[in-house]
Each structure stands twice: as C-alpha cells, then as structure tokens.
Amino acid sequence: MKNKIKANLPILRYMFMPIIYLIFSCSLAAGLLYILYNKADALYRTSKYDFITYSVDYFMYLKSLLNGDLIYVIIFTIISLCIYTIISYKKSKNIISLIENVEEMANGNLNNVIDLNDAGNIKKLANNINNIVAQLRNITIEERKAQQTKTDLITNVSHDLRTPLTSIIGYLSIIEDDKYKDEVQLRYYTSIAYEKAKTLNLLINDLFDLTKMQNNTMTLNTIQIDLVELLGQIASQSEYIFKNENVECRTKFSEDKLIIQADAIKLVRAFENLITNAIKYGKEGKYIDIVTKKEDNIAIVKIVNYGEPIPTIDLPHIFDRFYRVEKSRNRNDGGSGLGLAITKNIIELHEGHISVSSDYDCTIFEVQLKLDNI
Incomplete structure (x- = not known):
C-alpha cells in the first residue's frame, strides 16, 4: 500500500500543482490589493499632491459605474493572472524548449543536447532524454562499425578463398584437359593443387574457430x-x-x-x-x-x-x-x-x-x- 501511494505521489503533485499555483497567485494578489487599498487611502488623506487626489477620485468614479465592488474583482483577477503567468512562465518555457528539442532529435539530429535552466523534474527528464539519445547514438555508431566490419570480413574472406581456389581449379583443369607434358609435370601440378587445398582448408578452419571464439561457443578443457x-x-x-x-x-x-x-x-x-x-x-x-x-x-x-x-x-x-x-x-x-x-x-x-x-x-x-x- 505504501509503495502504491509513493508511486502515485508524482502524479498527484503534477495534477494539483497548477491549482496550488493559482491559489498562491490569488492569495498574493489579495494581499497586494489589500496593501494598495490601505496605501491609497492613507495617501488620499494626507497627500498634498493633486494627481493622487485626482487618481483616487477617478477610481471611486469607476467604482460607481461598475456597481460597487466589481472593480475590485477585476483588479484582483488581473493581478492574480499576472502573478500566475510569472510563476508558470519559466516552467512553460522549459516544457516548450523540451518539446522543440525532442522534435529535432526525432527528425534525426542525435547530436542535439537538451540544456534547460531548471533544477526540477523537467531537468531530470531532459537529462534522461539526453542519456537515451547518447546511448542510441553510440548504438548507431557501433552498428555502423559492425556493418563495416562485416562488409570488410566478407570482402577479405572472398578474396582469400578465391585466390587458392582459382589456383586449384586452374591446375586441375590443366590435368583434366591432359595439357601436361609428362608424369613429372603432372605430379608438380598435383602438388601445387594439394598445397593450395591445404591453405584453403586452413583458412576455413581458422575462420570457423575464430567465429566460435567470438560467439563464446568454444569451451575450454582446462x-x-x-x-x-x-x-x-x-x-x-x-x-x-x-x-x-x-x-x-x-x-x-x-x-x-x-x-x-x-x-x-x-x-x-x-x-x-x-x-x-x-x-x-x-x-x-x-x-x-x-x-x-x-x-x-x-x-x-x-x-x-x-x-x-x-x-x-x-x-x-x-x-x-x-x-x-x-x-x-x-x-x-x-x-x-x-x-x-x-x-x-x-x-x-x-x-x-x-x-x-x-x-x-x-x-x-x-x-x-x-x-x-x-
């Protein structure tokens, strides 16, 4: 039960975080509005400047036009939205930056690195994405190397198999067509074909053994x-x-x-x-x-x-x-x-x-x- 609650804590936090931001913004706006009201009232009573008196009178005139306390609701709403925007701007900016960077990575730019000015979970998410992309980049590089190695191996094996095989076929065709001069030359051609066949056999056996070793299928009798x-x-x-x-x-x-x-x-x-x-x-x-x-x-x-x-x-x-x-x-x-x-x-x-x-x-x-x- 405890593990289940612990696993759901991040989900609950992200669900209620906007509400908490809004409540905080409203509370701060209410406090600011209260301070502004008292400050304006004090200045209106003691100020010798006409523009302050004029401003307060004009505010009271607007208040009468808007059926009394409605103006306070409007001002409260505006201040709350401004505070909420300031609080959530940085997080929203990081999320947008994260989305843009991930889209760039999805388009094939695996060298892109997400760098966010944040110390929270969004930064942690960005670091995890960077690690995944780095691993994917390394895997891609290794796959390219493996493919190149496979291509080189096929090329080399083909060359090294073809060389003795060509000689074997060549000398055996001479023997098959009776193009040798005498028994001595026949034995000479046969000897060469035999040596080339041994070279071919050595290559095949070595290649087979090496493949078994690299695939960890060869056992040791120690x-x-x-x-x-x-x-x-x-x-x-x-x-x-x-x-x-x-x-x-x-x-x-x-x-x-x-x-x-x-x-x-x-x-x-x-x-x-x-x-x-x-x-x-x-x-x-x-x-x-x-x-x-x-x-x-x-x-x-x-x-x-x-x-x-x-x-x-x-x-x-x-x-x-x-x-x-x-x-x-x-x-x-x-x-x-x-x-x-x-x-x-x-x-x-x-x-x-x-x-x-x-x-x-x-x-x-x-x-x-x-x-x-x-």
Whole structure:
C-alpha cells in the first residue's frame, strides 16, 4: 500500500500543482490589493499632491459605474493572472524548449543536447532524454562499425578463398584437359593443387574457430599446466623450423614455477602462432627470444623478435582479422591471416591479456595469464 501511494505521489503533485499555483497567485494578489487599498487611502488623506487626489477620485468614479465592488474583482483577477503567468512562465518555457528539442532529435539530429535552466523534474527528464539519445547514438555508431566490419570480413574472406581456389581449379583443369607434358609435370601440378587445398582448408578452419571464439561457443578443457614446461616443449618442437629459417631461439625462463589453469591444446596453438609470426617477420634479426617472469599473481610471457619494426599506425590493428601490415601483404606465406586474431581470442578466453610493442630494436608480443593459486 505504501509503495502504491509513493508511486502515485508524482502524479498527484503534477495534477494539483497548477491549482496550488493559482491559489498562491490569488492569495498574493489579495494581499497586494489589500496593501494598495490601505496605501491609497492613507495617501488620499494626507497627500498634498493633486494627481493622487485626482487618481483616487477617478477610481471611486469607476467604482460607481461598475456597481460597487466589481472593480475590485477585476483588479484582483488581473493581478492574480499576472502573478500566475510569472510563476508558470519559466516552467512553460522549459516544457516548450523540451518539446522543440525532442522534435529535432526525432527528425534525426542525435547530436542535439537538451540544456534547460531548471533544477526540477523537467531537468531530470531532459537529462534522461539526453542519456537515451547518447546511448542510441553510440548504438548507431557501433552498428555502423559492425556493418563495416562485416562488409570488410566478407570482402577479405572472398578474396582469400578465391585466390587458392582459382589456383586449384586452374591446375586441375590443366590435368583434366591432359595439357601436361609428362608424369613429372603432372605430379608438380598435383602438388601445387594439394598445397593450395591445404591453405584453403586452413583458412576455413581458422575462420570457423575464430567465429566460435567470438560467439563464446568454444569451451575450454582446462587443467593445471606448468607454463615454463609448456613453452620449453613448444620451442623444442619448433627447432626444425628455427634451423630451416636460420634463426636461433633463445629461452630466458624464470626460476619460478608458473602454474596456470588452461586448455593446453588451445594455449599451444596461441604460442605457436606467436612464434611462427616472430619467425616470419623477424628472421632478419637472427634471434627469437622466449622470456617468462612472474609479477604478483600474473605469469608474463614475451615473444621477442629483432626484425623490421611494425609501423606505429599498424600496431592498434595487429590483432584484427585479415589485417595486413604493408610489408607483409604477400599471401604466399601459407597462412590464413587469422593467426594473431585467433591468438588474442584464445588468450582472452583464458581471461588473460595480450599486447604488442615495436621499435627499431625489437618487436615484443607480451601475454599475461593469471597464476593458479595452489
């Protein structure tokens, strides 16, 4: 019952507020009229000025014409209306301003802001409308960004699917039409088509996995993992790649045991992507460093390469899908263009954080993961 009364209080207040204003105006008008009457009577009796005497006499003459006290009713009504108009003018002006601003917003001007010189509920209403419009404006901006992202994704996927597919169709058509010279050339064309098919399969699988991660439909099978041991195994298993690319992998592991709760398979994929990326774009520097350390309750892993720096303009987008730094636009590297985006999503699925910094000395990918409290 109390809640119902409390909920109806604002309605009752707005229903009776004009009546209260009117009663107040009438009361004030009656007081003013009484003061004016007494003041005029006193001046009439004591004043030596003819215009005051003349004014009072003329007023009495009007009074006689209007059947006595009717003139007081007229004056009372005029004063009351003037006071009521003054009291309600500011509120009415704010309401009109509010209506005009809302109409402008309704016509599509979402940058318009309602600014009222009021401290009451109308001001509160204006602030609420401003907040709603600001949220709508942000939603509109986000929708435009999402639409642009979707368009870019479709464009990039179409391009990246079409490139290997065109090669596959081209070489298979040569084989189908028996346009190869001998068995050696046939095997060569078949090998190229097979490699392009693997690239196509990699792209499709990576795209599928990334979509599942971003839609939060990928589950983690977490176990306790010694991060230092995991990184040591990855470095050891990548030794052939390092030698083939003429790069030396240097490990600088901390003595601390970095025990975390993680999905080993997905975490291996994330660090393999970072190491592969470091080799691909940093092999000119001849060294790849894998560094670990502990800070408070956080395990920090750094993958460092000493190749060409990533331009500052590209750094904020390095984890975007299909984003290519200018120097790495060539798609003959066999990658899907989704490696770093997948890595970022895997780290974030583990409630971790990944960042990148780059200058003319080195490029550092830093991963932070929460340690498991044993």
